[in-house]
Amino acid sequence: MERVLIVPWGNPFQWDSITYEYGGCRMKSSSTLPVLINALKPEKILIFTLDTLANIQVRGKPDIEPKDFKRYSEVVEDVQSRIKWFIENELSSDFPDSAEMLKDGRIDIVVAPGVGLFKNINVEGDLLDFYNYALYVLSTKLPSNNLEVYLDLTHGINFMPTLLYRALNNLLGISAFINDCRLVVLNSEPYPQGFQRDEKESIIPITTLHIRTVEDIVLRPKPIYSRVEDNKLSAFISSLANGLPLVFTTFYPELNELKTLIDEELAEFLKNIEVNGIHISRSRGFSNDFKTLTKIYYFIRCLNLSHEMFGGLPKEEVSIDTLECLVELIFKKIRRLEIITKRDVRQIRDTIKKAIKKEGKIRDKLRAGEKLLYLDVYNFAKDRSIPKKDKIDPRDFVAHSGLISDLIYVRLREDDELLSYVDYDKVIELSIKSMWSDWV
Amino acid sequence: MERVLIVPWGNPFQWDSITYEYGGCRMKSSSTLPVLINALKPEKILIFTLDTLANIQVRGKPDIEPKDFKRYSEVVEDVQSRIKWFIENELSSDFPDSAEMLKDGRIDIVVAPGVGLFKNINVEGDLLDFYNYALYVLSTKLPSNNLEVYLDLTHGINFMPTLLYRALNNLLGISAFINDCRLVVLNSEPYPQGFQRDEKESIIPITTLHIRTVEDIVLRPKPIYSRVEDNKLSAFISSLANGLPLVFTTFYPELNELKTLIDEELAEFLKNIEVNGIHISRSRGFSNDFKTLTKIYYFIRCLNLSHEMFGGLPKEEVSIDTLECLVELIFKKIRRLEIITKRDVRQIRDTIKKAIKKEGKIRDKLRAGEKLLYLDVYNFAKDRSIPKKDKIDPRDFVAHSGLISDLIYVRLREDDELLSYVDYDKVIELSIKSMWSDWV
Numbered sequence: 001m002e003r004v005l006i007v008p009w010g011n012p013f014q015w016d017s018i019t020y021e022y023g024g025c026r027m028k029s030s031s032t033l034p035v036l037i038n039a040l041k042p043e044k045i046l047i048f049t050l051d052t053l054a055n056i057q058v059r060g061k062p063d064i065e066p067k068d069f070k071r072y073s074e075v076v077e078d079v080q081s082r083i084k085w086f087i088e089n090e091l092s093s094d095f096p097d098s099a100e101m102l103k104d105g106r107i108d109i110v111v112a113p114g115v116g117l118f119k120n121i122n123v124e125g126d127l128l129d130f131y132n133y134a135l136y137v138l139s140t141k142l143p144s145n146n147l148e149v150y151l152d153l154t155h156g157i158n159f160m161p162t163l164l165y166r167a168l169n170n171l172l173g174i175s176a177f178i179n180d181c182r183l184v185v186l187n188s189e190p191y192p193q194g195f196q197r198d199e200k201e202s203i204i205p206i207t208t209l210h211i212r213t214v215e216d217i218v219l220r221p222k223p224i225y226s227r228v229e230d231n232k233l234s235a236f237i238s239s240l241a242n243g244l245p246l247v248f249t250t251f252y253p254e255l256n257e258l259k260t261l262i263d264e265e266l267a268e269f270l271k272n273i274e275v276n277g278i279h280i281s282r283s284r285g286f287s288n289d290f291k292t293l294t295k296i297y298y299f300i301r302c303l304n305l306s307h308e309m310f311g312g313l314p315k316e317e318v319s320i321d322t323l324e325c326l327v328e329l330i331f332k333k334i335r336r337l338e339i340i341t342k343r344d345v346r347q348i349r350d351t352i353k354k355a356i357k358k359e360g361k362i363r364d365k366l367r368a369g370e371k372l373l374y375l376d377v378y379n380f381a382k383d384r385s386i387p388k389k390d391k392i393d394p395r396d397f398v399a400h401s402g403l404i405s406d407l408i409y410v411r412l413r414e415d416d417e418l419l420s421y422v423d424y425d426k427v428i429e430l431s432i433k434s435m436w437s438d439w440v
Numbered sequence: 441m442e443r444v445l446i447v448p449w450g451n452p453f454q455w456d457s458i459t460y461e462y463g464g465c466r467m468k469s470s471s472t473l474p475v476l477i478n479a480l481k482p483e484k485i486l487i488f489t490l491d492t493l494a495n496i497q498v499r500g501k502p503d504i505e506p507k508d509f510k511r512y513s514e515v516v517e518d519v520q521s522r523i524k525w526f527i528e529n530e531l532s533s534d535f536p537d538s539a540e541m542l543k544d545g546r547i548d549i550v551v552a553p554g555v556g557l558f559k560n561i562n563v564e565g566d567l568l569d570f571y572n573y574a575l576y577v578l579s580t581k582l583p584s585n586n587l588e589v590y591l592d593l594t595h596g597i598n599f600m601p602t603l604l605y606r607a608l609n610n611l612l613g614i615s616a617f618i619n620d621c622r623l624v625v626l627n628s629e630p631y632p633q634g635f636q637r638d639e640k641e642s643i644i645p646i647t648t649l650h651i652r653t654v655e656d657i658v659l660r661p662k663p664i665y666s667r668v669e670d671n672k673l674s675a676f677i678s679s680l681a682n683g684l685p686l687v688f689t690t691f692y693p694e695l696n697e698l699k700t701l702i703d704e705e706l707a708e709f710l711k712n713i714e715v716n717g718i719h720i721s722r723s724r725g726f727s728n729d730f731k732t733l734t735k736i737y738y739f740i741r742c743l744n745l746s747h748e749m750f751g752g753l754p755k756e757e758v759s760i761d762t763l764e765c766l767v768e769l770i771f772k773k774i775r776r777l778e779i780i781t782k783r784d785v786r787q788i789r790d791t792i793k794k795a796i797k798k799e800g801k802i803r804d805k806l807r808a809g810e811k812l813l814y815l816d817v818y819n820f821a822k823d824r825s826i827p828k829k830d831k832i833d834p835r836d837f838v839a840h841s842g843l844i845s846d847l848i849y850v851r852l853r854e855d856d857e858l859l860s861y862v863d864y865d866k867v868i869e870l871s872i873k874s875m876w877s878d879w880v
Contacts, residue, residue, distance in 0.1 A: 052630075115629055115630070115652075116629055116630040116632070116633075117629075117630075117632045118630075118632065118633050119633065119635055126652070127627055127629075127652040127653075127654050128652075128653070128654060128655075131654070131655075153598065153599055153602055154598075157630075158593065158594075158627055158630060159593055159625075159627040159654050161601065161602045162593055162601045162602050162605050162625065162654070163654065163655075165602050165605070165606070166605070166655065185602065187567055187598055187599040189555055189556055189557075189567075190492075190555070190556040190558075190597075190598060192556070192557045192558065193556075193558045193559065195559055212555075212566070212567040212568075213567075213568070214567055214568060214571070214599050214602070214603065215568075215571075215603075215606065220665055225660055241776075242775065242776050243776065335682065335835075335838055335874060335875065336682050336683065336777075336838050336839075337776075339835050339838055339839045340780065340839055343839060395775075395779050398775055398776050398779055399776075399779045399780055399783060434775060435775065
């Protein structure tokens with residue numbers, strides 16, 4: 001299980017040194033980072049900072065000249081260099097590996113869009129840009145397997161801790177369909193206040209702050225409920241929430257296409273940041289779909305890594321074996337959905353087996369590998385004569401896990417029973433209506 | 441729709457005055473409270489503070505003598521009086537109604553357990569006590585109907601914003617089964633920093649801070665997944681997550697019993713807070729079940745208010761009409777669960793109707809109002825002879841919405857078909873196993 005440490009940081013040049021304790025380790029430092037890295041030994045550390053730290057200098061630190069910015073990339077680089085300076089100069093006595101960790105990327109400094117007027121910089125824009133950007137960064141940088149994420153709130157300011165918590169809850173909740181995901185939230189006891197401080201801390205009557213666990217949860221799968229502009233993607237979202245395995249395989253999104261959509265929007269966002277000296281102005285926020293796209297992107301990353309089956313999706317036609325395997329993988333933590341979708345998939349197999357054992361045209365066509373409407377196979381196998389329906393009720397569509405006999409083709413290929421949809425437009429419509437018709 | 445404003449507050453005596461803007465209102469104040477009350481006109485305002493504010497005084501404010509505390513209730517009263525002083529003296533010029541709002545309880549000052557060493561007070565204990573206590577306060581003070589909650593993070597410190605956000609997400613998520621719940625998270629732009637301040641603000645180059653929306657969501661129903669010590673309650677929890685309507689009505693908890701359990705634990709928590717001068721030490725935290733109990737308590741409050749049917753629960757025997765009504769109320773926002781549980785309930789009614797139309801002993805017994813095993817009625821109606829099973833698979837139990845024919849009695853009373861369980865212990869066991877057997 002991989003372990004990631006995530007720390008939102010306000011202005012580190014304001015922090016005073018004290019001994020932090022966590023998990024049996026004690027280290028004197030201006031931040032919780034050294035002791036957390038020492039105790040947790042995370043594979044990856046993400047430090048979330050804000051662009052409002054550009055040009056920051058407190059009591060002469062860091063020893064970096066302020067700049068007259070022309071491009072947003074310069075702002076980001078400036079903040080990164082200041083945070084690097086802090087890590088290398090203010091933490092390093094207790095934290096000798098920091099330079100190497102920065103070099104090999106184990107420590108990653110994220111500079112996210114902030115808002116506010118400060119003497120060093122003035123940033124105008126939407127507060128929510130932070131959330132969208134954080135979600136994007138996490139969706140690309142978080143490992144996509146079983147995961148333990150530690151979020152330390154100690155040094156975060158304003159909206160940072162709450163929005164990072166929200167982003168992690170959403171992303172780990174979607175990964176939790178397939179992976180084991182744990183989220184541990186930490187917070188140090190507060191720095192002693194109201195006491196006079198001196199170099200030897202002789203007047204501060206406390207010398208150790210304990211870092212405490214504020215939350216420790218194993219995440220449950222959390223479906224996505226937002227509809228997006230792209231109808232195929234919306235059908236895919238519905239397939240996950242409602243247990244529609246053949247919709248899932250038919251409209252499984254391509255990772256690269258998702259990445260392109262997301263990167264294009266991010267590029268547009270960055271292009272629309274005006275930078276003029278110490279004035280930064282963001283004229284364009286993110287679209288409503290952006291959050292959902294990043295979540296799906298992370299989900300597909302997790303799926304493609306977890307099992308080779310997903311690498312072969314989307315597929316127009318899939319075997320019942322594949323659908324059964326899929327149901328077991330995706331819905332293993334949602335018992336009810338697993339049990340009922342599996343039963344519905346198996347019933348189709350049983351019916352096909354029954355049809356093959358009977359004498360008749362349908363049997364012959366099946367044996368010849370012809371694609372047949374499943375309703376015809378069903379009527380043949382069960383000696384029924386249910387007519388084709390003109391209109392399918394979305395409620396029936398959901399109640400049968402999307403496996404409506406009017407809508408499915410059946411074909412035999414060697415030992416495999418292959419299923420495919422008859423009419424994609426109708427399936428997309430039903431998948432969407434079954435999720436977003438009556439309620440928002 | 442009722443509207444509640446929730447504000448976590450750090451130390452208000454450190455805040456400087458500035459003009460805040462929100463929803464078209466602008467007011468100069470040391471906090472966001474006046475402009476938010478003016479713009480939102482909430483029915484209720486909850487100010488969350490920490491007991492670490494006891495005896496606080498900054499630059500001579502508030503004008504209240506520090507105390508030598510003997511009891512925790514004195515600590516709470518001290519913090520409340522200081523916060524009242526702040527509201528009445530530091531906000532009132534722009535906020536003339538504040539005294540009245542405090543008197544009539546529209547503004548409620550919550551003093552929650554904190555942690556930390558400060559010159560004014562020293563509090564030792566578990567950081568998580570804050571979360572448990574906040575959950576308790578919210579579960580009793582939040583209105584139990586359709587609700588809009590505004591959470592303003594601006595003045596919160598440390599873990600307060602994130603834990604209140606988490607508590608609200610959980611409580612509104614459980615209320616969302618039956619109510620429309622909206623959560624809006626706000627945050628002001630940060631106070632300008634690095635500039636010299638004077639009384640006329642002539643050197644601060646900004647005079648207005650806009651309060652921004654950080655999140656605005658309509659909550660989806662969020663089931664509880666934690667098992668508790670009390671097996672009947674665990675069965676009830678499973679009934680909500682898995683769609684087991686007859687388990688729901690049979691094991692519906694009594695509001696008063698829940699309240700007693702919760703209050704007893706809270707009393708124990710408070711009793712174990714040692715207070716000695718300015719030293720406060722909490723030796724006992726909350727049990728693991730406490731969080732879950734407060735969530736169920738709030739859920740039952742919401743249900744009992746929403747429809748008279750719930751006031752009559754728990755019931756050993758309920759009509760199919762009641763079950764149908766229940767399914768429509770509880771699962772209206774979880775389409776798949778609504779569709780399938782309703783179908784399963786209706787199939788029982790159809791079978792009973794079929795049985796009544798046939799000649800035979802079972803029909804006669806039904807007409808005479810006798811209680812019969814549903815399996816016998818089913819076999820009679822369908823000319824089948826399915827034997828009673830010795831062992832029931834939890835997977836079958838879930839797949840049939842808990843309505844397994846071996847486990848249910850049927851009885852006719854006038855026009856009503858009444859259902860009840862044969863064996864409570866077995867039903868409790870199956871409800872629990874179907875939720876907590878394979879995964880945690």
